[in-house]
Amino acid sequence: MIDESLLLKHRFFRDIGEPLLGYIAGCAEQVSYPADTQLLAQGQPAHSMLAIEHGKVGVGIHVPQRGFVTIETVQAGEIVGWSWLFPPYEWSFDAITTTDVSGILVHAQCIRPHLNDDPAVGLEFVERISKVMQDRLHSARLRLLDMYGDHE
Amino acid sequence: MAIMSETLTSAMTPVMHRVISNVSETADTATLTFEPLNDGLPKGEWGQFNMIWAEGIGEAPISFSRVPVDNTVVHTIRAVGSVTKALCALRPGEYVGLRGPFGAGWPIQAARGHDIVLVAGGIGLAPLRPVVHEILENREDYDKVTLVIGARTAHDIPFLDEVHRWRTGGLLKVRITVDQDCSHWNGNVGIVTNELHRVVIDDPGSVAMICGPEIMMRFVCKQLEDSGFARDNILVTMERNMRCGLGLCGHCQLGAKFICTDGPVMNWVDAGPLIGVREL
Numbered sequence: 001m002i003d004e005s006l007l008l009k010h011r012f013f014r015d016i017g018e019p020l021l022g023y024i025a026g027c028a029e030q031v032s033y034p035a036d037t038q039l040l041a042q043g044q045p046a047h048s049m050l051a052i053e054h055g056k057v058g059v060g061i062h063v064p065q066r067g068f069v070t071i072e073t074v075q076a077g078e079i080v081g082w083s084w085l086f087p088p089y090e091w092s093f094d095a096i097t098t099t100d101v102s103g104i105l106v107h108a109q110c111i112r113p114h115l116n117d118d119p120a121v122g123l124e125f126v127e128r129i130s131k132v133m134q135d136r137l138h139s140a141r142l143r144l145l146d147m148y149g150d151h152e
Numbered sequence: 153m154a155i156m157s158e159t160l161t162s163a164m165t166p167v168m169h170r171v172i173s174n175v176s177e178t179a180d181t182a183t184l185t186f187e188p189l190n191d192g193l194p195k196g197e198w199g200q201f202n203m204i205w206a207e208g209i210g211e212a213p214i215s216f217s218r219v220p221v222d223n224t225v226v227h228t229i230r231a232v233g234s235v236t237k238a239l240c241a242l243r244p245g246e247y248v249g250l251r252g253p254f255g256a257g258w259p260i261q262a263a264r265g266h267d268i269v270l271v272a273g274g275i276g277l278a279p280l281r282p283v284v285h286e287i288l289e290n291r292e293d294y295d296k297v298t299l300v301i302g303a304r305t306a307h308d309i310p311f312l313d314e315v316h317r318w319r320t321g322g323l324l325k326v327r328i329t330v331d332q333d334c335s336h337w338n339g340n341v342g343i344v345t346n347e348l349h350r351v352v353i354d355d356p357g358s359v360a361m362i363c364g365p366e367i368m369m370r371f372v373c374k375q376l377e378d379s380g381f382a383r384d385n386i387l388v389t390m391e392r393n394m395r396c397g398l399g400l401c402g403h404c405q406l407g408a409k410f411i412c413t414d415g416p417v418m419n420w421v422d423a424g425p426l427i428g429v430r431e432l
């Protein structure tokens with residue numbers, strides 16, 4: 001349980017209304033991790049969402065012979081982890097803190113029933129997550145273009 | 153008429169220069185310094201360019217990567233085709249022909265007193281480097297300055313040592329992001345627009361200067377507009393194939409504009425409606 005005013009300071013939760021704000025505050029805690037902490041592991045149960053307040057997290061994957069390859073760096077004001085919203089509720093990627101990180105952790109098992117029970121609340125939350133997904137998809141598409149490459 | 157054709161002939165005649173150094177920046181990019189054999193060219197400004205002639209091969213427009221302080225001229229060139237590959241392969245003591253300086257550059261002094269956001273994609277840092285030099289030399293004239301650099305990988309960032317000095321010097325905020333992670337890279341991975349999203353912009357008179365691939369500039373400018381930048385405070389440098397550099401041959405025509413004389417630096421009011429038009 002954390003204070004609602006703390007949530008509202010984070011870009012992801014900004015302008016969020018009641019009752020969703022109260023539900024999230026009731027399911028959240030403040031956390032901090034040192035650099036190089038593995039936060040998510042591909043294939044493991046997806047149990048939470050981290051809203052980063054300070055620091056950076058690398059979302060990526062372990063590639064044989066290369067080690068951990070970062071696909072995207074996620075920073076303050078942004079969120080890590082949405083696989084807990086969709087079956088089979090498993091992480092699709094790994095995530096490792098690249099600096100000391102502090103943030104707000106929202107527990108999936110606690111918030112999910114609220115989202116399921118009240119469709120309006122569920123929709124409001126999913127709309128926010130969808131915006132994040134839209135931005136990441138946009139970013140992935142631009143990177144697929146290989147903008148800086150040769151264009152023979 | 154005789155005077156005009158004389159001026160034209162001299163603007164079309166390359167002035168011979170000797171290569172005095174060739175420093176490799178990345179696998180395909182080099183910074184070359186030239187000195188004139190006799191009288192040099194008039195001094196160029198931020199964002200202007202010279203036409204560089206590789207003997208027996210052809211000419212390419214290349215921006216100044218340092219504003220001339222003496223009679224030497226500095227250009228940073230990415231080897232993409234026949235002319236630029238020949239230029240990057242030049243050794244000290246070899247010769248090129250230079251014509252210029254041409255075009256409208258960055259109106260940097262008009263940005264005095266304001267926040268400045270510079271966005272460079274890959275080799276696009278070269279034409280912006282003189283702007284950074286000007287800001288650092290007259291730092292008190294400008295407000296908050298942020299340089300956002302995007303590149304394909306960390307190995308594709310030119311002027312890496314200098315960028316590191318800017319970053320640690322504390323006079324401007326430098327944010328770097330790469331599209332693809334590679335070994336020994338501890339910095340950010342992600343698209344340049346994401347990094348720009350993280351820049352806090354609160355001065356309504358903020359000025360943005362952008363140089364990079366056209367597709368990058370399109371998305372960057374859209375984002376800057378959405379975040380409140382005035383369209384005439386968003387400046388881009390346009391690239392089109394060029395021949396004369398004088399607004400005569402029409403090679404670089406974009407709508408009613410000639411990039412070589414109306415540009416290459418243009419504001420988003422002028423460049424925006426043209427940049428996304430497929431036929432242009």
Ligand SMILES: Cc1cc2nc3c(=O)[nH]c(=O)nc-3n(C[C@H](O)[C@H](O)[C@H](O)COP(=O)(O)OP(=O)(O)OC[C@H]3O[C@@H](n4cnc5c(N)ncnc54)[C@H](O)[C@@H]3O)c2cc1C
Pocket residue numbers: 151152201210211212213214215216228229230231232233234235236237275278279390391392393394416
């Ligand atoms: C005003 C201006 C300033 C420039 N400044 C620099 C600079 O500082 N450093 C630098 O490395 N390059 C710069 N360029 C781009 C450079 O002029 C081109 O890369 C060069 O003309 C390519 O010639 P080439 O014979 O080597 O390649 P070509 O064989 O002509 O072409 C090889 C590839 O490059 C593309 N290409 C050719 N010309 C251009 C062009 N003008 N713009 C975009 N793509 C092109 C072609 O489509 C082709 O895919 C600038 C261009 C302009 C118009």
